[in-house]
Amino acid sequence: MTELDRTIHEPARLRILTILSGVDKADFKFLLTTLRLTRGNLSSHMARLEDAGYVKVIKSFNGKIPHTDYRMTKVGQKAITEYWTSLDEIRTLNKN
Amino acid sequence: MKTSTESEKGHGKAEEMQEIAKLAHSYAEGRRIGPFLVYWVVFILLCAAIGLPSHFAGGAYLAGNMVGFWLCIAALVLAVGAAVWFAVRGDRWMERTAERLYGREGRATVAVPQTRRNKKWFTVALVLFLGCIIASVILDLPTEYMQPISAIYTVPFLVFLVAWNRREIGLGMLLWPGLYAAHAILIVAGAPIRFSGEWESLNMLIPIAGYGLLLGLIGYAVNRLTLRKLKKLTRVDPAGGPANGEGN
Numbered sequence: 561m562t563e564l565d566r567t568i569h570e571p572a573r574l575r576i577l578t579i580l581s582g583v584d585k586a587d588f589k590f591l592l593t594t595l596r597l598t599r600g601n602l603s604s605h606m607a608r609l610e611d612a613g614y615v616k617v618i619k620s621f622n623g624k625i626p627h628t629d630y631r632m633t634k635v636g637q638k639a640i641t642e643y644w645t646s647l648d649e650i651r652t653l654n655k656n
Numbered sequence: 657m658k659t660s661t662e663s664e665k666g667h668g669k670a671e672e673m674q675e676i677a678k679l680a681h682s683y684a685e686g687r688r689i690g691p692f693l694v695y696w697v698v699f700i701l702l703c704a705a706i707g708l709p710s711h712f713a714g715g716a717y718l719a720g721n722m723v724g725f726w727l728c729i730a731a732l733v734l735a736v737g738a739a740v741w742f743a744v745r746g747d748r749w750m751e752r753t754a755e756r757l758y759g760r761e762g763r764a765t766v767a768v769p770q771t772r773r774n775k776k777w778f779t780v781a782l783v784l785f786l787g788c789i790i791a792s793v794i795l796d797l798p799t800e801y802m803q804p805i806s807a808i809y810t811v812p813f814l815v816f817l818v819a820w821n822r823r824e825i826g827l828g829m830l831l832w833p834g835l836y837a838a839h840a841i842l843i844v845a846g847a848p849i850r851f852s853g854e855w856e857s858l859n860m861l862i863p864i865a866g867y868g869l870l871l872g873l874i875g876y877a878v879n880r881l882t883l884r885k886l887k888k889l890t891r892v893d894p895a896g897g898p899a900n901g902e903g904n
Contacts, residue, residue: 571892572892574673575673575676575890575892578673578676578677578680578890579676579677579680579764579886579890580680581677581680582676582677582678582679582680582681582684583680583681583684583764583765583766584684584765584766584767585764585765586680586684586762586763586764586765587762587763587764588762589761589762589763590761590762590763590764591762592762593760593761593762593887594761594762594883594886594887594890595890595891595892596887596891596892597892622755629763644670644673647670648670
């Protein structure tokens, strides 16, 4: 049986990882304004992705203002590729 | 195990997801077009600041006005110094400009290749280009062919500039030297697109600044459309959000 990664399967997290797969890094504000999530929601999703090892958090300062960037890790890249493979397998099974 | 329909519910189609990754990449790539436009305007002003004293220095020298000549040389040295400073420190200035332009929408970047960080080649190309401008002014080349002659050194410089900044502005900007070259060919062919009289110097400034600005503005508009499309595709249905529990 093909199992989907439930961490990635959640729509918002899937979109976050997809965006991060297309860029080198993106900051919290970009993800917030693009996905139109609340700060709390985005924070919880990012924490979940970080715990899974799919994204790396890069903390820095813009002057005195803290700044948070996110970058997809190799584990995250592998996980999202496997997710799409699993989804394709499910589709094939469903068709047959 | 989920069925295909369940899997796709709230997740969009796989093609849509691929489109999101492409749009995010394209947006991040094109994000520096705005600051590049500002950068380019400053650069053109610096070229004018170099070209004008060069022009007047020649006139002052021929007229025997040595005070005027040395004043022009001093202005020329200052302008060249400012251009070199801009070439070396321009990156940080562009970053600050980007922050001001895109601050509200956050930041997404693409990886900058190693060669891009090597400023040596940019400085060498810039010095060569500025040297060619100074030489063409001092040599007092025929004004009717000012733009076509300038195309000989401007087109390679613009090709280099676009290639050097390809990750930020995209290779589509190669149209810029292409248009500049086409403009030169049309002038040589006798097309009525040449400025004359006291506006003759615009024959060079308008094509180089005008085509660059035009393409930059188009690139900026495309970047805005890309972001709009990205937002439309990535908008999360509130029903699928973590607040409702699934998978969180």
